[in-house]
Amino acid sequence: xxxxxxxxxxxxxxxxxxxxxxxxxxxxxxxxxxxxxxxxxxxxxxxxxxxxxxxxxxxxxxxxxxxxxxxxxxxxxxxxxxxxxxxxxxxxxxxxxxxxxxxxxxxxxxxxxxxxxxxxxxxxxxxxxxxxxxxxxxxxxxxxxxxxxxxxxxxxxxxxxxxxxxxxxxxxxxxxxxxxxxxxxxxxxxxxxxxxxxxxxxxxxxxxxxxxxxxxxxxxxxxxxxxxxxxxxxxxxxxxxxxxxxxxxxxxxxxxxxxxxxxxxxxxxxxxxxxxxxxxxxxxxxxxxxxxxxxxxxxxxxxxxxxxxxxxxxxx
Amino acid sequence: xxxxxxxxxxxxxxxxxxxxxxxxxxxxxxxxxxxxxxxxxxxxxxxxxxxxxxxxxxxxxxxxxxxxxxxxxxxxxxxxxxxxxxxxxxxxxxxxxxxxxxxxxxxxxxxxxxxxxxxxxxxxxxxxxxxxxxxxxxxxxxxxxxxxxxxxxxxxxxxxxxxxxxxxxxxxxxxxxxxxxxxxxxxxxxxxxxxxxxxxxxxxxxxxxxxxxxxxxxxxxxxxxxxxxxxxxxxxxxxxxxxxxxxxxxxxxxxxxxxxxxxxxxxxxxxxxxxxxxxxxxxxxxxx
Numbered sequence: 374x375x376x377x378x379x380x381x382x383x384x385x386x387x388x389x390x391x392x393x394x395x396x397x398x399x400x401x402x403x404x405x406x407x408x409x410x411x412x413x414x415x416x417x418x419x420x421x422x423x424x425x426x427x428x429x430x431x432x433x434x435x436x437x438x439x440x441x442x443x444x445x446x447x448x449x450x451x452x453x454x455x456x457x458x459x460x461x462x463x464x465x466x467x468x469x470x471x472x473x474x475x476x477x478x479x480x481x482x483x484x485x486x487x488x489x490x491x492x493x494x495x496x497x498x499x500x501x502x503x504x505x506x507x508x509x510x511x512x513x514x515x516x517x518x519x520x521x522x523x524x525x526x527x528x529x530x531x532x533x534x535x536x537x538x539x540x541x542x543x544x545x546x547x548x549x550x551x552x553x554x555x556x557x558x559x560x561x562x563x564x565x566x567x568x569x570x571x572x573x574x575x576x577x578x579x580x581x582x583x584x585x586x587x588x589x590x591x592x593x594x595x596x597x598x599x600x601x602x603x604x605x606x607x608x609x610x611x612x613x614x615x616x617x618x619x620x621x622x623x624x625x626x627x628x629x630x631x632x633x634x635x636x637x638x639x640x641x642x643x644x645x646x647x648x649x650x651x652x653x654x655x656x657x658x659x660x661x662x663x664x665x666x667x668x669x670x671x672x673x674x675x676x677x678x679x680x681x682x683x684x685x686x687x688x689x
Numbered sequence: 690x691x692x693x694x695x696x697x698x699x700x701x702x703x704x705x706x707x708x709x710x711x712x713x714x715x716x717x718x719x720x721x722x723x724x725x726x727x728x729x730x731x732x733x734x735x736x737x738x739x740x741x742x743x744x745x746x747x748x749x750x751x752x753x754x755x756x757x758x759x760x761x762x763x764x765x766x767x768x769x770x771x772x773x774x775x776x777x778x779x780x781x782x783x784x785x786x787x788x789x790x791x792x793x794x795x796x797x798x799x800x801x802x803x804x805x806x807x808x809x810x811x812x813x814x815x816x817x818x819x820x821x822x823x824x825x826x827x828x829x830x831x832x833x834x835x836x837x838x839x840x841x842x843x844x845x846x847x848x849x850x851x852x853x854x855x856x857x858x859x860x861x862x863x864x865x866x867x868x869x870x871x872x873x874x875x876x877x878x879x880x881x882x883x884x885x886x887x888x889x890x891x892x893x894x895x896x897x898x899x900x901x902x903x904x905x906x907x908x909x910x911x912x913x914x915x916x917x918x919x920x921x922x923x924x925x926x927x928x929x930x931x932x933x934x935x936x937x938x939x940x941x942x943x944x945x946x947x948x949x950x951x952x953x954x955x956x957x958x959x960x961x962x963x964x965x966x967x968x969x970x971x972x973x974x975x976x977x
Contacts, residue, residue: 398768398936399751401758405843408834429963433970466832466852473812473831481945484835485811526959533958534951538809538944539838545944548951552958560965577973578966585965670838677933680940 395681397673404540406670407663413464415663417457418532419656422559423566424453425529426586428498430563432522433578435515442579443518444505445570449563450521451502454495454528461491483535494528497521529559536666542676543607543669544662550597551662557589558655561624565651568631568644576644583631583651587624590658603678607669608661616661620654627651699821699886699923700802700915706817714821715864717873717881717924718889719795720896721935722908724880726753726793730765733875737860738764741848752791758936759796761848764857765872766796768935794935795872795881798823798844798857799912800923801943806836806845806856808945821886821923822859830854841919841941859923886923893927905929911937918942 397403407414431446462471474488497520504514530552537548544551560582567579594617598605608617630647637643669675703711734740740762749755752769759766770792804823807815814829815836825845832852836845845856860870864883868874873883882889893910900908907929912922918941932939 396931396933398770398934399749399754401936403843403933403936403938404841405837405846407838408847408849409838426962426966429966433966437970464834466834466847466849466854467830470812470829470831473814473829474833476829477811477813479811479813481808481948482811482835483948483951484809484833488811526962527955529962530955530958534948534955536838537951538948539835540805540841540843540941540944541838544838545947548944548947549954552951552955553961556958556962556965560962564969578969581969581972582966585969589961589965666838673933673936676938680938680942681933684940 395674395677397677401673402671403673403676404542404670406667407539407541409663410464411660411663411667413460415660416656417460417464418536418555418663419562419659420453420457420460421532422453422529422555422655422659423562423652424450424457424498425494425525425527426556426559426563426582427453427566428494428501428518428521428525428528430567430579430582431501432519434575435518437578439571439575439578442567442571442575445567446563447498447502447505447518447521448570449566450498450525454491454498458491458495483531483538487531487535490524490527490531494521494524497524526556530556536662539666540676541666541670542604542679543601543613543665546601546604546669546679547597550593550600553593554590554597554658554662557586557591557593558620558658560586561590561628561651562586562655564631565627565648565655568634568648568651570648573634573640573644577635579648580631580634580644583647584628587628587651587654590624591621594658602682604669604675607665607672607675611664611668613661613665613668616657616664620657620661623650623654623657627654698890698915700920702802702817702821702923703819706821708819711819711821713885713887714923715859715884716800716821716886716889716922717797717859717870717883718893718927719797719924720880720882720893720927721792721794722880722896722900722905722927722929723878724767724793724795725878726767726769726791727877728756728767729875729877730795730872730881731756731763731767733871734765734857735763737863737871738858740764740855759798759844759846759856761846761851761855764797764855768792768794768796770794770930770934772930792929792935794926794928795876796935796937797872797924798859799842799919799925800857800859802915802920802923803943803945804919805839805841805943805945808943809835809839811835818861820859820861820864822861823923824858824861825854825856827853827855839944841938841943857924889925893925896927900927918946 427449434443479485500517533551564583627650634644774790912925915921
C-alpha cells in the first residue's frame with residue numbers, strides 16, 4: 374500500500390512500498406476497475422477454454438478410433454460452451470439485448486468477433502455432442518466434430534485478446550503471453566474432463582495433454598510475469614496471488630497424477646482425481662487472472678508508473 | 690469542412706468515420722488556470738442531461754471534491770488539489786513556502802481521436818458523430834461493460850441499476866441545434882470553452898504562451914497532441930501540474946493499437962494448442 378503524506382499534500386504525492394514516487398489524485402484509480410463480475414467473466418474465460426480444447430481432443434479421438442474419449446470431449450465441449458454463453462449473457466446489464474452483439478461485424482471489437490465465433494462454434498459443438506449421444510446422423514456428427522475442432526482453438530485463445538484489449542494494466546501488459554497461457558490451461562482442463570469421463574484404455578492422449586498443457590501454461594505465465602515489470606506484482610499478491618498459487622499446485626499435482634495413473638494400482642480413481650485437480654487448476658488460473666486485472670486497475674500506481682517509464686524511455 | 694488557408698490541425702476524424710460532408714470537429718478546451726471550483730458545470734450537466742444522483746451524499750475529505758470521479762451519472766467532475774507550494778501572482782512578490790496552492794480542474798470525457806471505448810464496443814452502440822464526438826446510443830447498448838475497461842481515462846461507466854453505460858455526449862442534442870454544451874454555457878470564468886477544435890487549439894497555445902510569459906512555467910497542455918497514444922483528444926486541457934496529480938493518465942493509449950499483434954499471438958497460440966494435442970495423440974499407442 375502507499376503511505377500518505379501530510380494532509381495538505383495528500384492529493385499531490387504518494388510514495389510506493391518500493392520507494393518509487395508517483396503522484397495520484399487522493400490515491401484514486403485512474404482507469405475504472407472492470408464492471409465485469411468475476412464469477413461470470415472469469416467463469417466464461419475458463420469454460421470457453423475447456424470447451425474449445427475439448428473439441429480438439431474429441432476430434433483427435435474420433436480420428437484415432439477412441440469413441441469413449443471422443444464422446445467425453447464432445448460432451449465437455451457442449452457443456453462448457455453452453456455454460457460459458459450463459460455466463461456471458463448473465464454478465465450483461467441488459468441480458469435481453471444479447472443479440473445486439475450480432476447486429477454488426479466489427480473486427481476492432483474482440484467481444485464482437487468472439488460473439489460471431491461462439492455463434493458458429495456453439496451449434497457445431499452441440500451437433501457433435503447430440504449426434505454422438507443419440508447415434509443419429511453419424512456422418513453429419515463427425516463433420517460437426519471436425520468443424521468444432523477447427524474453431525475450438527480460437528474459442529480457447531481469443532479470450533486472452535478479449536481481456537488484453539483494455540486499459541487494465543495486468544491484462545494489457547500480458548497480451549503477448551496470455552494467449553499461450555490460456556491455450557495451455559485450456560488443454561489441461563480438457564484433459565482433466567477427459568480423465569474424469571473416459572475409460573483408462575482410451576485416455577492416454579488426455580494424460581499426455583494434461584502434462585503438455587500444464588507445462589505450456591506455467592511457462593507462458595512465468596514469461597508473462599517476467600516481462601511485465603512492476604505490474605507482475607498484481608499476479609503475486611492478494612486474492613490473485615492465492616488463486617494462481619492454487620492453480621499451480623493443483624495443475625502440477627493433476628499432471629503428475631495423470632502421468633502416474635497408467636501404472637497406479639487403481640488407475641481409474643487416480644485418473645479421476647487428477648482430472649478434477651486439472652479442472653480446478655484451470656478455473657483458479659482464470660479467476661486469478663481476473664482478480665489480478667481488478668487489482669491492477671484499482672491502484673493508480675500500476676497505471677501511472679509504467680506510463681511515466683514509457684514517457685522517460687521515449688524522451689531519452 | 691474547415692475552409693481555406695490553414696490546414697486543419699486536429700485529425701478530421703469524421704471523414705475516417707465515413708461522413709463525406711460534415712461540420713468542423715467540435716470540442717472543449719478546459720483552461721484549468723481560471724477554474725474557480727464553483728461546480729456550475731457539474732450542476733448544469735446534471736440538469737440538462739437529467740442525470741440521477743450517484744449515491745447518497747457523503748463528505749469525502751478530498752478538499753471540496755465530494756463527487757470524486759467521472760461516472761455514468763457524472764459527466765463533468767471538478768477536482769480540487771491542495772498543495773504547499775510558493776505561489777506568485779503575475780507581477781507580485783514571490784510567495785513563501787507556507788503558501789497553499791489550490792488547483793481546480795473540471796474533467797470530462799476526452800472524445801478521443803482513437804477512442805478505445807468506441808473501438809471495442811461489440812454492438813455499435815458507441816458511435817462517432819458528425820461533430821467528431823463519441824456518443825452512446827442507449828437504445829442499442831446491452832451493458833456488456835467492455836468500454837469501461839477499455840477507456841484509458843476511466844471516463845465511461847455503467848449505471849448498475851440501469852444496466853447500461855453512460856458518458857458525456859458533448860451535449861449532442863444541443864450542439865446540433867447550434868447551442869453550446871450546458872457545462873460551457875454555465876461556466877462563469879470561461880474555463881470551459883466550446884468550439885471548433887482547430888480554433889480551440891490555437892487559442893490554447895496563445896493562452897499557454899501568455900502564462901509562460903507571466904511566470905507560470907508549470908502550465909502545460911494535455912490531450913492536444915495528435916501524436917499521442919489516442920491521436921489527441923476532442924476535449925483537451927491546460928493544466929498547472931502533472932496530469933496524474935489531477936487523476937489523469939500521463940501517457941494514455943488506445944489498447945486497440947496492439948490488436949493486430951494480439952490476434953497474431955492468439956492465432957499462434959491456437960496452432961500451438963492443436964499441435965500440443967496432436968503430439969499427445971502421436972505419443973499414445975492404442976492400449977487395446
